Amino acid sequence: MTTKPVEIYILSGFLGSGKTTLLTQLLAWEKERGRQVAVLMNEIGNISVDSRLLPPDTPLKELLNGCICCTIQAQLSHQLLSLCQQHTPDAIYIEATGAAHPIEVLDACITPLMAKQIKTCKIVTTLDLPRWRDRDRLSVRVRRLMEEQVRFTDFLIINKASDVAESERERLIADLVHINSTAPQIVTDFARFDLPLLYDAVGTHTSFYRTETHQPAHAAEHLRVRAFSYTWDKPIDRNMFEAWLRTTPDTLYRAKGYLRFHDQPQQTMLFQYAYGMPMFTEEPFPYPSTVVFIGEDLPEAELKAQLAKL
Template sequence: MEVEINVQRKIEIIILSGFLGSGKTTLLKNLLEQEQKSGRKAAILMNEVGEVSIDGYLLPPNFPIEEITNGCICCSGKDQLERTILNLYKTNRPDVIYIESSGLAHPIDVIDSCLSPIIANDIEIKNVITVLDSLRWCHRQEYSKPIQCLMEEQVKYADLLLINKIDLIQQQTFNKVIEEIENLHPNIHYQITSHARMEISSIQSSCHEREIEHQQFHVHNHLHINHLVYVFTKPIEKNLFEQWLQTLPLSIFRIKGFIRFKETPVKTTLFQYAYGVPMYLNQEIAFPTNLVLIGEHLNAEKLKRQLEKLEN
């Protein structure tokens, strides 16, 4: 790959980590709004395990964005990550690039992917921010051992931990969460947040080196995570869709996409689902009606048949 970068200043890289549905995209929106007010030029790199990206539609306009889909940047997407960072720099000359990693990515693997010899001298990995869903953390024992371990590793290797969705747990539970996190990472710097709100000024520079020893997790080989992208061809009935949601196993971690409901006059509805909790947001734009499902040992054929039945 031919590369010509002559930078007088290093490009800041801020990595957003955290398990599926923890609030990374909400955090990114909040940070971008603050960057815009400060006058700094920010660019975005988003990674989705599935073939299509949903979260990119949710970000504020006028920010250059690149998306890496159908693979995790810490596994099969390392070369693509390098090329994408270069393209964002050469095209936009940003002050900072925000990398929203897949919810299944290990932060150290993402750091290592960024520190390619070709671009390492031209970037500064300023901070790894891990967003923790405090309610899901309390119930992590419901998931497989590899998933539990990944969630703990994402906390362990954070420069800054956002203990998010704090409004969903009781004080006694909160005290237990803090105790568990401090036992796992005694010197961790954390903030308590609701809706992933934080001040950009609290992001401090950290030092990162390559090849830090850590537990290896490959999305397919170790976590057994797979996904399904389903494309709706027509509107469906919302009550039948909600009945289907109630039948889903705990092994389905995340669903997100756009749907058209027969009962709703808007053009599309943004749908997000994490650990059994659905969320709907009406949209006046006719987004592609793609639905992305991510889970462990996902039975894609069975789910496809169920979704097809909703359209009949």
């Protein structure tokens, strides 16, 4: 069965850098201009918080519990094909895991099965500027992955810019240009910018990735990035939870999920944690209290024992 040629956008960028924040805006823009789009979400953990943040009418497939750039590569093109056949979208947005190497995801998309269906396949990377500033504190493997995500992109969104002093920004951006001098760059907060710029820029940009070599840096094989989830069967103390977060290892890169606290036991809270910053927002749907923790070499048993005491 043949379907209309589809544009594929791979949203790349380290854990918590702003991919979902960008995606929700792109979907709103696509709706405004009347295009049919679909989303493929990949999560290292076993629950997908991000997909619940998308408009409910978006055709969506989820690949959980692994990274499409390494352990579940083969499933990707089947899912893409099935989205094309079921929904004939103009574009598919793939939100890769924050630990994915963009070229590996690109390779996983362009298979013999999918090749004929693809009109264009572009990589868009969000970069967490404060994390980039402090990258010397990261493991060599994570640092290298972040550099590769900058190197192999068609469009770079330098995000969380206001969280870095203005005096430091110029130097940091110069480092980025040194790594990738061809991709257009946008410096912003909450991935906000004039979205048509992205489509204009990637549309004319010459893709380079086919000819360059890259350093493989897969989540499971080299990075040792792992996820575990924890579920509470009753509300917990908010202050104790926040105090506990402050004691967690620097290699806890990301956490997200749903919680209920003693002071408002009926209210489910959406919890997001990226680069030391917790955020809580009221969630209308009463999801179970489960949080996914993502990091490198995390002492899972020890952390779970601490969570059980909250």
